[in-house]
Structures are given as structure tokens and as C-alpha cells.
Amino acid sequence: MENKAEKKQVLVTGLRPSANLHIGNYLGAVKPMIEAIAANPGAEVFMFVADIHGLTDSSPDTIKQYRHEVVKDYLALGLNPKRVSLYIQSAIAGELSYLTLLLARYTTFNDLMRVPTLKDKLKVNQEAGQANALLGFYPILMAADVLIHKGTLVPIGEDQISHLEKMREFGEKFNNEFGKIFPMPQPHSMKLLRIMALKGDGKMSKSHPEGALFLTDSAEEIKKKISRAETATEGVMTPSFESLLTVACEFGVETEQFVADHLAGKQIMGDFKKALSDALVEFVTEFQTKRARITNEQVAHIVEEGAKAARASAERTMQEVLQVMKFN
Ligand code: TRP
Numbered sequence: 001m002e003n004k005a006e007k008k009q010v011l012v013t014g015l016r017p018s019a020n021l022h023i024g025n026y027l028g029a030v031k032p033m034i035e036a037i038a039a040n041p042g043a044e045v046f047m048f049v050a051d052i053h054g055l056t057d058s059s060p061d062t063i064k065q066y067r068h069e070v071v072k073d074y075l076a077l078g079l080n081p082k083r084v085s086l087y088i089q090s091a092i093a094g095e096l097s098y099l100t101l102l103l104a105r106y107t108t109f110n111d112l113m114r115v116p117t118l119k120d121k122l123k124v125n126q127e128a129g130q131a132n133a134l135l136g137f138y139p140i141l142m143a144a145d146v147l148i149h150k151g152t153l154v155p156i157g158e159d160q161i162s163h164l165e166k167m168r169e170f171g172e173k174f175n176n177e178f179g180k181i182f183p184m185p186q187p188h189s190m191k192l193l194r195i196m197a198l199k200g201d202g203k204m205s206k207s208h209p210e211g212a213l214f215l216t217d218s219a220e221e222i223k224k225k226i227s228r229a230e231t232a233t234e235g236v237m238t239p240s241f242e243s244l245l246t247v248a249c250e251f252g253v254e255t256e257q258f259v260a261d262h263l264a265g266k267q268i269m270g271d272f273k274k275a276l277s278d279a280l281v282e283f284v285t286e287f288q289t290k291r292a293r294i295t296n297e298q299v300a301h302i303v304e305e306g307a308k309a310a311r312a313s314a315e316r317t318m319q320e321v322l323q324v325m326k327f328n
Helices: 002-007 023-038 060-076 089-106 116-121 133-147 158-178 219-228 239-250 256-263 269-293 296-324
Strands: 010-015 044-049 085-088 153-156 186-189
Touching (some): 010 023, 023 239, 044 060, 060 085, 085 296, 089 133, 089 158, 116 133, 153 158, 239 269, 256 269
Parallel strands (some): 010 044, 010 153
């Protein structure tokens, strides 16, 4: 019986409640996520907008403003709401907080302060001990997000691997104390692309809008940004040209001939940029059209249905947890 129960895959993942996606977010996070779901047709899928996690670095107002917008973005980018239970994390805040507190027994303040993502989020010269405690709780809440559904598969980027390890550690310690309740979540490694800013070094980022291609950009803006994008002189390969080639490939541009000609010293940049902008313009136009058709009512309905499924699953797990703990 136990074997049978273990076989069912449960894919769980949280989405950042940030607004205004750029091509780097799409290729580096959203697309791999949608592919991860497609690659596991038998899995039950829970996906949520991590609005409580968002409170670690944004105001409740900001988060509230964006949490349904994120859902619209994902839907317009091809996420099938019939295939996934899509909900807002805070819809199951009660169960999640309770599980978070119960799991908090399995870690120490010192350990929490060593989590790499916490270190990344500290302000300049701030010590980990000075961070607000919600940031410290981030990995415990994240473990609860997955364990509450007995998640087995977590599509996750490299930057989140330390969180996955924590998750497993919490599940294992609970199981050791009270019996095998939680399966060990496995990472579903996603092919993550790092898309560079169009100008200069570094990743494409919202904080440098001139170097980023947003899904909300107009055709004109895209053409202008691409025409100004940094490339390479004939015969030379540079990281910025390589990154543009990656983007082009992802959007269906045949790049082989461009690369061969470029390396042979021919001038291809004008033609290449034209092909790239055409493909991008087509993609964002389609995205914008689809997105504009999604109504607020549709989103509200989808996340309500998702929340029902998530709540049922969360309540089931909590009952079981409290039962084995003899704490009900
Ligand atoms: N921390 C994740 C991120 O920044 C979001 C997240 C929250 C998440 N809870 C999760 C991801 C649970 C996977 C599983 O992207």
C-alpha cells in the first residue's frame, strides 16, 4: 500500500508575485515551469502565487496589487488552469502557518541564518541576525508550502536548491520523530537560461529597464531596444551576442547560418537583428492580445477553484500530521 501511495507524483511550486515580466523571466522561469508540468503528465499539480513570501521585501499593498496579475501572465503564457490547481498562497494561510510553526522545531536560528538566499537579501553591511524574522522563516514556510500537499516534485531554479535541501531535512526529521508522513521532495531540474541585459554586463533585470525586453513592450520599443543591443564585431563571439542568439533560438529563429557567416567575418548583424525583432514582436503581440482577453472575473474564479483543491489537500495533511503527533 505504501508503495502505491509513494508512486503518485505531486508537483508543487511557488511563483514570485512580481509584476512586469521580461523575456529573461519568461525564458528562465515561466517557460521551464510550463515544460516541467508537461513533462509529468501523471502528476497532480499545485501552483501558487507566493504572496506571503512576497511580504519579506514588499508591502502588502504592492503584493495585493500584483498577485492576480501574475496569474494573468502565466495564463497568457500558456499555463492550463484545468491542469493545475492555481491558487494564492494566503488562501491556505491557516494550515500553512500551523505547519510552519510545527516544522520550526527542526531548525535553529543559527542554521536559518546560514541559508544562502537570506544572505543575498541582506542589505549592505547588515548581519544575518539583523534581518527581519519573516526572512528567517522563509525556508520553513517554503518547506510547508510543499509538504502541506505531500509534494514529491519541485520545479526549481539553481538559486533555490538550498531551500529544497531544507525542505527535505524538515520532512525527514518529522518522519523520524512521528512516522513516515512526508515523501521526500525531489527537485525537477529545469533547463534554466540566463539571459543577459541588452547592454553591458549582467543579467536582464527589471531594475535596468533599458537593457530588458518586457512582455508589455510595444513593437516599436522592441525594435528600438534590439537595434541598440550590444553584439560583436565580425568574426568574434561575445557573451552578449551569444545571449541574443539564445533568445533568438528560443523564439524559433534559425541561427546556425547567422553564426557561421558571422564567424567567417561576414556582416550579418542587420539581418539577424531584423529576424530577432520580428520573432519577438510576434511573440509579445500574441501575449498581449491573449492577456487582454483574460478578465478579472476569470482569474478570481480560477484561483478560487484552485484554493478549494489546495485547502482540501492541506486540511487532509494537517489532520494526519496532528494525528500522528497525537496533538489533535
Ligand atoms: N522561493 C521561490 C522563488 O523565489 C518561490 C517559492 C515559494 C517556492 N514557495 C515555494 C518555490 C515552494 C517552490 C516551492 O522563486
